[in-house]
Amino acid sequence: MSTDTLQELTRRPYEAGFVTEVESDTFPPGLSEDVIRQLSEKKGEPAFMLEWRLKAFRHWLTMKEPNWQAVKYNAIDYQAIRYYSAPKQKPKKGSLDEVDPEILRTYEKLGIPLHEQKLMQNVAVDAVFDSVSVATTFKDKLRKAGVIFCSFSEAVREHPELVKKYLGSVVPYSDNFFAVLNSAVFSDGSFVYVPKGVRCPMELSTYFRINAAETGQFERTLIVADEGATVSYLEGCTAPQRDTNQLHAAVVELVALDGANIKYSTVQNWYPGDAEGRGGIYNFVTKRGIAHRGSKISWTQVETGSAITWKYPSVILKGDDSVGEFYSVALTNNLQQADTGTKMVHIGKNTRSTIVSKGISAGRGQNTYRGLVKVLKSAENARNYTQCDSLLLGDKCGAHTVPYIEVKNASAQVEHEASTSKIGEDQLFYCRQRGISQEDAVSMIVNGFCRQVFKELPMEFAVEAQKLLGVSLEGSVG
Amino acid sequence: MALLTVRNLHARVAGKDILKGIDLEVRPGEVHAIMGPNGSGKSTLASVLAGRDGYEVTQGEVLFDGKPLLGLSPEERATSGVFLAFQYPVEIPGVGNLHFLRTALNAQRRVRGLEELDAMDFLQLAKEKSKLVQLDAAFMNRSVNEGFSGGEKKRNEIFQMAVLEPRLAILDETDSGLDIDALRTVAGGVNALRSPERGMVLITHYQRLLDYIVPDKVHVMAAGRIIRSGGRELALELEEKGYSWLGLQDGKTAAPKGGEARR
Numbered sequence: 001m002s003t004d005t006l007q008e009l010t011r012r013p014y015e016a017g018f019v020t021e022v023e024s025d026t027f028p029p030g031l032s033e034d035v036i037r038q039l040s041e042k043k044g045e046p047a048f049m050l051e052w053r054l055k056a057f058r059h060w061l062t063m064k065e066p067n068w069q070a071v072k073y074n075a076i077d078y079q080a081i082r083y084y085s086a087p088k089q090k091p092k093k094g095s096l097d098e099v100d101p102e103i104l105r106t107y108e109k110l111g112i113p114l115h116e117q118k119l120m121q122n123v124a125v126d127a128v129f130d131s132v133s134v135a136t137t138f139k140d141k142l143r144k145a146g147v148i149f150c151s152f153s154e155a156v157r158e159h160p161e162l163v164k165k166y167l168g169s170v171v172p173y174s175d176n177f178f179a180v181l182n183s184a185v186f187s188d189g190s191f192v193y194v195p196k197g198v199r200c201p202m203e204l205s206t207y208f209r210i211n212a213a214e215t216g217q218f219e220r221t222l223i224v225a226d227e228g229a230t231v232s233y234l235e236g237c238t239a240p241q242r243d244t245n246q247l248h249a250a251v252v253e254l255v256a257l258d259g260a261n262i263k264y265s266t267v268q269n270w271y272p273g274d275a276e277g278r279g280g281i282y283n284f285v286t287k288r289g290i291a292h293r294g295s296k297i298s299w300t301q302v303e304t305g306s307a308i309t310w311k312y313p314s315v316i317l318k319g320d321d322s323v324g325e326f327y328s329v330a331l332t333n334n335l336q337q338a339d340t341g342t343k344m345v346h347i348g349k350n351t352r353s354t355i356v357s358k359g360i361s362a363g364r365g366q367n368t369y370r371g372l373v374k375v376l377k378s379a380e381n382a383r384n385y386t387q388c389d390s391l392l393l394g395d396k397c398g399a400h401t402v403p404y405i406e407v408k409n410a411s412a413q414v415e416h417e418a419s420t421s422k423i424g425e426d427q428l429f430y431c432r433q434r435g436i437s438q439e440d441a442v443s444m445i446v447n448g449f450c451r452q453v454f455k456e457l458p459m460e461f462a463v464e465a466q467k468l469l470g471v472s473l474e475g476s477v478g
Numbered sequence: 479m480a481l482l483t484v485r486n487l488h489a490r491v492a493g494k495d496i497l498k499g500i501d502l503e504v505r506p507g508e509v510h511a512i513m514g515p516n517g518s519g520k521s522t523l524a525s526v527l528a529g530r531d532g533y534e535v536t537q538g539e540v541l542f543d544g545k546p547l548l549g550l551s552p553e554e555r556a557t558s559g560v561f562l563a564f565q566y567p568v569e570i571p572g573v574g575n576l577h578f579l580r581t582a583l584n585a586q587r588r589v590r591g592l593e594e595l596d597a598m599d600f601l602q603l604a605k606e607k608s609k610l611v612q613l614d615a616a617f618m619n620r621s622v623n624e625g626f627s628g629g630e631k632k633r634n635e636i637f638q639m640a641v642l643e644p645r646l647a648i649l650d651e652t653d654s655g656l657d658i659d660a661l662r663t664v665a666g667g668v669n670a671l672r673s674p675e676r677g678m679v680l681i682t683h684y685q686r687l688l689d690y691i692v693p694d695k696v697h698v699m700a701a702g703r704i705i706r707s708g709g710r711e712l713a714l715e716l717e718e719k720g721y722s723w724l725g726l727q728d729g730k731t732a733a734p735k736g737g738e739a740r741r
Contacts (some may be wrong), residue, residue, distance in 0.1 A: 130735050425531060430568035432552035433561075434582035434638065435589070444581065448572030448621065 026085040026215065029077055033057060036184055039084050043153050043187075056183035057174040058443070063177050070368040071308045071337040072401060073245070073282060081216040081247060083185045126151060126190045126206040128135070134292035138202065145201050147231075148193040152220055155191035162193055166224050170253040170290045178249040178310075179286040182218045186251065189219035196262075203458055205234040207425040216247040223253070225260035226293075232263040232458055245273075245307060247282045253290030256297050258319065262289065263298045266313075266459050267465055270305035277335030277453075280307025287311060293319030293348065300456045302465040303338060312370065314343035316353055317351035317379070324353040327453040329465075332365025332397070341371035341402075346379035346412070355386040358450050361397035368400040375412040380410045390420040393450050479544055481506045481677040482527075482646055488537035489526045496522045498518070498702035504646070504677040511680045511688055511713060514699035515740040520681045521565060523699075528562040529555050541645065557589045558584075561644030565636040565651040566724045575634065576604055578622045579641055581659040586642065599664030607640040611667040629660035636667040648673070648679045653687040685717035700726050 027035060036057055042052040049450035063459060065076070126149065132238040142149050156163050173183040208219060225231050248270060256262045264287075273280025283306035289297040315324030326342035344353035359367040367390065375382045390399030401418050423445055433442035447454070447466055454462045484502040488495065496519045504510050514520050526533045527540065547555060570578065585596040595603065604618060611633040625633050632652055639647055649668065653661055668691050672678070680691060688696070688710065692730040696712040697704045705724065706712065715728040716723065 123739050328723065421726075424567075424568070426568045427570055429552060430570070430581070431578075432555050433564075434579075434642065435553050435556035435586040436582050437553050437585065438551075440581070440585065444573055444578070445570055448570055451572035 017198075020337045024085050025231075027082050029082050030082050031057075031081070031083055031185065032202050035083055035478050039187065039254065041082065043156070045069070045153075045156055048160070048164055049156055052168065052173060053184050056180050056272045057185075059174050059178040060177070060184055063180060065177050069310055069311060069339040069370070070366070071339050072254045073308055073337075075335070076245075076247060076282070078181075083216060083218070084187055085215040086187075126204075141201065146198055147200050148191065149204050150191055152186070152189040152191050152222070155222070159191070159193070162224065163191070163222070166222055166253070166255055167220075168253075170255060170288050171251050171286050176283040176286060178252050178284040182220060182249045182251045182286070186220040187223045189250070190223075191221070192223040192231060192233060192236075193233045194225045196226040197228040200230070200231040203232050203234060205236070207236045216249065217249050218248075221250070221252040222255075223262060223264070225257065225262050227257045228259040229257075230261040232265070234265040234267070234415075234458060236269065238268045245280055245282055247284070248306075250285045250287075252285070252287040252313075254297055255290075256289060256291045257293060258293045258296035260295045261335075262296070263300070263458075264289070264313070266299075266301040267301070267457075268301065268303045268305050270310070271307075272305045272336050273307040275332065275334050277307070280336070281305065283309045283311065284309060285309075285311040287313035288316065288343075289314070289324075290316045290318055291324060291351075293323035294321045295319060296325070298323075298325040298327070298456070299342065300325075300327040300453065301329070301340075302450075302453070302457070303328070303340060306338075307336060307341050309336075309338040310340055311340050312372075314345070315353065316345045316347065317353065317382075318347045319351075321350045322348055323351070325456075326353075326355045326357070326371075327456045328357045329360070329450045330358070330367055330455045331360040331375045332362070332367045334363040334365060336363075339368040339370055341369045343372040343373075344374070344384060344393040346375040346382035346384070349380040349382075351379055351382050353382075353384045355384070355388075356452050357386075357388045358453055359388070359390040359399050360393070360446060360449070361390065361399050362393040364396045366398045366400070368402060370402045370404075372404040372406070373414055373416075374404075375407040375414065376411050377408045382409065384414045385414075386414075386416045387452075388416075388418040390418075390447065391446065392420065392422045411421075480504060480541070481543060481680075483509075483541040484538070484581075485540070487523075487535065487539035487540060489522060489525070489533050489535045491522065491533055492543065495536070496702055500699075500702075500704060502697070502704065503678075505671075506645075506677055507674040508673065508694045509678040509680065509691065511682060511693040511706075512699055513682055513685070513696060513713060513716060515726050516683070518699040518726075519702040520699050521650055524562055524648050524679075524681055527555075527648055528552060528560060545727060553585070556644075557586045557640075559645030561639050561642055561647045562648040562726075563632075563639060563647065563652050565630040565654060567623045567626075567635055569624045569626075571624050573622050574619055575622050576601070576618045579604065579638055582638075583641060601620060606638055607682045610640050610670050611636045612663055613637055613680060628655035629657070629664075632656060632660070632664050633667070636664055636671075640667065640671055645675065646677045646679070648681070650681045651683065652680070653682055653684060661687065662690060685713045686715045700724065707726075 033054060036053050040053060041256060171179050174180060191206055194200050223233060225434050254262050254264060270281035270283055274436065291297045297315045301313060313326060317324050324344050330338045330340050332338050341357060342355055355371060357369045359369055361367040369388045373384045373386065388401045392399055399420055403416055407416055423442065427440060427445055428441050432438060454465055457465055480503045482504040484500050487497050487500040489497040500523060504517060512520055526535060537550055542560060544576060554650060580600045587594055613633055623634060626634065653662060656664060678686065693710055696708055698706045
């Protein structure tokens with residue numbers, strides 16, 4: 001495929017780039033203990049939450065922004081960010097009727113209708129708009145099964161004992177620069193608790209939407225699957241098209257108790273910035289799960305948006321016979337940068353982990369896989385299989401693979417395979433000679449490249465992910 | 479009217495002149511064999527007709543069904559009925575063989591204003607056509623050409639041709655790398671697809687393919703030109719006397735031995 005035609009790669013409008021006109025209650029820019037107190041008060045939080053936030057904030061002040069990752073961006077002015085923005089509405093939402101119709105329309109436009117009768121069957125949705133959760137669907141049905149699925153704020157109010165027990169148990173308040181910032185200022189997010197032995201009767205899903213300008217989004221998700229419980233959770237994210245960068249620093253904590261099974265899928269489509277690299281979301285996210293005896297945590301991510309992605313969904317394989325999986329597709333187009341991968345930390349005996357990473361670089365995009373496989377002395381018979389494949393479209397993009405392997409137990413088996421390929425002119429011509437247009441051919445080849453990952457997504461979302469990838473590459477060859 | 483008319487075709491690749499004035503006329507129902515030593519330009523002719531990038535036509539014209547062909551994109555040529563069976567069929571990891579073929583067929587049908595085939599109807603069609611080249615079901619669900627043996631790849635090409643039903647099929651060294659059983663199977667498939675409406679151009683180095691697919695006309699290419707045309711007997715004579723008979727240099731004169739070569 002010739003380079004000239006590849007330069008056409010960027011001709012697609014970002015479909016989710018609109019702004020919703022809605023009256024909001026927004027803090028002035030800036031960060032201080034006062035801002036955190038105000039935030040906590042606004043949310044009506046118990047004292048332990050405020051304490052926790054302040055502890056994190058004080059720790060954050062002593063920290064430096066990390067610079068080891070292979071991404072470049074202008075320094076972030078943390079005092080220029082607004083740490084809270086919420087659409088004005090009645091303080092408590094008894095039903096969807098109380099949600100601002102503008103917001104309902106926003107989600108509808110994004111293809112996520114919040115009216116239950118219109119919803120996808122068997123998917124419960126929590127909608128987070130800027131700093132707050134605006135609606136959670138199918139609550140009653142879930143409640144009958146004993147499943148708690150609500151906004152984080154509601155969980156703090158209604159289930160403080162669970163929050164207190166598990167918040168920070170996987171990603172402590174002192175973890176890393178962005179996670180610590182999140183701990184201090186997080187405004188909302190989703191909370192899930194699946195009780196012992198319960199298989200959650202439906203897919204759970206959160207759609208995050210940044211709407212307000214100059215606002216950071218700091219959400220926190222906590223999912224606890226009690227012994228023998230099973231849950232599948234999906235998050236999606238979009239943001240309006242703006243010229244300035246916006247910071248999104250989220251934290252996700254997963255707790256899989258003995259024999260539990262958590263599947264966490266992400267379809268990330270934050271605004272990626274324009275073709276010249278103006279604007280776009282800085283997606284600096286910490287995601288980690290702890291797997292107790294015989295449990296399984298599986299991360300699947302399809303990352304097509306954001307100007308910069310910095311995330312390493314990880315699993316601490318603490319219990320014997322626990323399993324960790326990471327399946328990832330990361331696409332960088334135009335001037336997008338991604339430094340993403342995973343950490344698998346084997347502590348228990350007979351722990352197993354699988355890593356399948358597919359990086360696609362187009363335009364001038366830079367895509368780095370960074371992953372750690374760590375086998376501690378205690379992890380007798382640990383096994384890991386890692387496969388990192390990179391696909392390049394054009395000759396101005398880059399793909400990098402940085403695997404770290406630390407093994408302290410001789411019985412471990414660790415495999416690492418890596419490949420880098422270009423979409424071949426031969427492949428394209430072969431498809432076109434059969435009558436398939438160039439654009440469809442690229443999309444088909446890329447989807448084939450990602451198939452191993454897509455088959456891990458819940459059905460409804462696999463289709464969505466394929467479409468998203470197609471759209472993200474639209475016009476990639478002329 | 480001729481199905482394919484090539485007039486004084488000149489083409490270059492990477493600044494080097496390869497085709498230096500090709501004239502060829504293929505009528506519906508005819509099978510033409512183009513023979514020639516390595517480097518004579520046979521495969522270049524196939525690539526130029528199919529519209530591969532990097533081949534620059536410097537002179538001459540090509541009419542397909544009376545209409546100029548060279549201005550069309552590869553997919554437009556395919557849709558108008560030009561099919562190329564590749565010398566080296568390409569692997570596409572992760573894309574199912576049947577999914578690929580159905581996408582191709584429906585892309586062509588859409589352009590022709592026909593209704594697309596749904597998965598069930600397509601499967602029916604594929605099953606029926608696969609018998610021509612003895613492909614089994616397990617094979618069809620594998621990724622396009624991935625891990626196929628040389629013989630399987632070539633059979634897959636003929637299978638695709640059977641499903642797409644082109645009006646002009648260009649078979650580029652379809653016999654290369656095949657053992658005798660595979661050659662018979664492939665030739666059987668090609669013969670079954672001969673029809674009064676369809677033209678075929680067989681590009682081959684060796685006469686042996688023509689034992690199984692009997693051509694109406696034989697052309698010998700050398701240094702970018704067709705230097706001799708005749709009936710089937712020309713191929714036999716060439717086999718007997720070798721390319722040196724026509725004053726041509728050629729490294730390989732005997733058919734390769736051994737099984738289906740993997741590539």
